[in-house]
Amino acid sequence: MATTTVFDIVLFGGCGDLSLRKLMPALYRGYAEGSFDSNSRIIPTCRDAETAAGYAEILAKSLQQFLSSDEYDSAVADSFMQLVMPCALDITTVDERWKSLHKLFSKDAEQSRIFYMAVPPAIFGITCENLSQQKMINGQSRIVVEKPIGYDGVTASAINDEIARYFDEKSIFRIDHYLGKETVQNLMALRFTNVIFEQLWDAKSIDHVQISISETVGLEGRAGFYDNAGALRDMVQNHLLQLLCLVAMESPNKLDANSIRAEKLKVLEALRPLTGADVDDYTVRGQYVAGEFNGDLVPGYLEELGKPSSNTETFVAIKAHIDNWRWSKVPFYLSTGKRMKARSAKIVIQFKEVSHRVYDGSVGQMTPNQLIIKLQPGESIQLSLMTKDLTCLETKLKPVSLNLNFSDTYDNFKSDAYKRLILDVAANNPALFIHRDEVDCAWRWIDPIIEQWQQSAHTPDLYRAGSWGPSAAKTLIEQDDRYWFNGESDQ
Ligand code: BG6
Numbered sequence: 001m002a003t004t005t006v007f008d009i010v011l012f013g014g015c016g017d018l019s020l021r022k023l024m025p026a027l028y029r030g031y032a033e034g035s036f037d038s039n040s041r042i043i044p045t046c047r048d049a050e051t052a053a054g055y056a057e058i059l060a061k062s063l064q065q066f067l068s069s070d071e072y073d074s075a076v077a078d079s080f081m082q083l084v085m086p087c088a089l090d091i092t093t094v095d096e097r098w099k100s101l102h103k104l105f106s107k108d109a110e111q112s113r114i115f116y117m118a119v120p121p122a123i124f125g126i127t128c129e130n131l132s133q134q135k136m137i138n139g140q141s142r143i144v145v146e147k148p149i150g151y152d153g154v155t156a157s158a159i160n161d162e163i164a165r166y167f168d169e170k171s172i173f174r175i176d177h178y179l180g181k182e183t184v185q186n187l188m189a190l191r192f193t194n195v196i197f198e199q200l201w202d203a204k205s206i207d208h209v210q211i212s213i214s215e216t217v218g219l220e221g222r223a224g225f226y227d228n229a230g231a232l233r234d235m236v237q238n239h240l241l242q243l244l245c246l247v248a249m250e251s252p253n254k255l256d257a258n259s260i261r262a263e264k265l266k267v268l269e270a271l272r273p274l275t276g277a278d279v280d281d282y283t284v285r286g287q288y289v290a291g292e293f294n295g296d297l298v299p300g301y302l303e304e305l306g307k308p309s310s311n312t313e314t315f316v317a318i319k320a321h322i323d324n325w326r327w328s329k330v331p332f333y334l335s336t337g338k339r340m341k342a343r344s345a346k347i348v349i350q351f352k353e354v355s356h357r358v359y360d361g362s363v364g365q366m367t368p369n370q371l372i373i374k375l376q377p378g379e380s381i382q383l384s385l386m387t388k389d390l391t392c393l394e395t396k397l398k399p400v401s402l403n404l405n406f407s408d409t410y411d412n413f414k415s416d417a418y419k420r421l422i423l424d425v426a427a428n429n430p431a432l433f434i435h436r437d438e439v440d441c442a443w444r445w446i447d448p449i450i451e452q453w454q455q456s457a458h459t460p461d462l463y464r465a466g467s468w469g470p471s472a473a474k475t476l477i478e479q480d481d482r483y484w485f486n487g488e489s490d491q
Pocket of ligand 1: 177235345
């Protein structure tokens with residue numbers, strides 16, 4: 001049962017896509033399950049007074065749109081909306097309206113005060129400065145910063161420096177919503193509470209690891225942002241590298257933020273740099289062209305973008321290595337793409353073959369064990385094992401799968417990463433948030449890849465929307481006699 005908390009949360013960018021699509025539904029879910037009480041205040045800011053005045057209507061519509069029909073309850077929504085106090089404010093300009101914002105806070109100085117920056121990073125600095133000038137930052141204040149933090153290492157540092165002028169590191173919560181997904185946290189539970197995995201989790205037993213996030217969506221109205229970012233900055237620098245850290249890190253001695261972050265940082269520091277020709281050999285970037293998805297024709301990236309050309313990648317695959325004792329010579333294959341054949345996020349741990357074959361070839365193919373952690377859709381953990389085929393008199397072997405499907409185990413299992421993470425901010429628990437050092441280190445690995453891509457005459461490989469990405473991604477893994485798990489033969 002969730003514990004009840006109370007907080008004030010200001011959503012800077014309260015009318016934006018992130019607030020309406022993700023943050024408000026997350027807050028609704030937290031409220032509906034009783035995780036915070038009705039003395040909490042939710043304060044979305046909107047630039048113009050008219051939008052702020054009509055906010056209740058906008059919110060009601062978007063809750064209905066973004067909550068599933070079994071979650072949305074009009075009575076709960078009405079009572080939730082009583083906590084929502086929209087505020088008209090141009091956050092880059094200091095004027096009287098900041099006073100109205102101040103008045104909306106609880107008078108209780110001990111109440112958590114959360115400033116959620118659902119705005120572009122370019123205005124993080126000025127927002128913090130104005131908060132400070134208006135004396136709104138107290139001992140209970142925390143700031144939540146959304147990715148992207150920067151465009152490269154230099155810009156990320158500049159953003160982090162600006163925020164650090166007003167908030168100390170303890171009060172800065174850099175969010176990566178993948179860390180709030182229940183199955184991602186389960187990865188730590190699986191690794192650090194089960195001796196069978198703990199003993200096998202290294203180069204002696206593991207052949208390679210695959211971490212992939214495929215999306216079926218395209219630009220979703222974010223063309224301006226996306227064309228300047230691309231898949232490497234949008235997904236790999238943060239979500240994929242964070243997942244890689246959780247797979248590869250040593251066991252923290254405690255589950256507190258400092259211990260976890262210190263272990264993740266060591267993994268990032270041990271990532272083998274990819275520079276110069278290695279970038280060409282170990283990375284693949286792709287861009288989708290028009291194709292078919294679920295029987296419908298979908299446009300290519302350039303058509304969605306409305307530009308005649310762009311070198312922005314909508315797909316990336318990388319073969320990475322972690323240079324330490326545990327992972328020596330174990331490749332980590334990372335991949336992510338938009339407009340792929342299916343939506344899926346998963347981690348595949350491929351174990352090695354048995355060291356000696358006691359069965360001869362007549363028993364059929366021996367498949368090495370695989371641990372597959374599906375993050376979405378349908379959160380599950382599967383372990384494939386070789387068994388004797390019980391239906392044959394003669395000895396034949398057959399791979400079977402032990403399946404832990406969370407929706408079978410937990411009735412009504414629904415996880416909402418944003419809800420979980422916002423409640424963690426309210427409870428001042430930073431364990432699932434990213435330290436500045438991790439951001440810097442991740443960029444140090446990403447920057448040389450981008451530099452090499454920019455210098456290269458090579459442009460992204462094209463792939464059809466609705467496929468599994470460019471054929472070069474298939475070659476990247478198949479040249480090592482390994483295969484992408486799941487549907488990848490269909491490129
Ligand atoms: C965001 C990216 O961080 O993650 C988006 O900016 C992407 O481009 C999204 O679509 C994917 O998140 P999820 O939880 O839907 O897999």
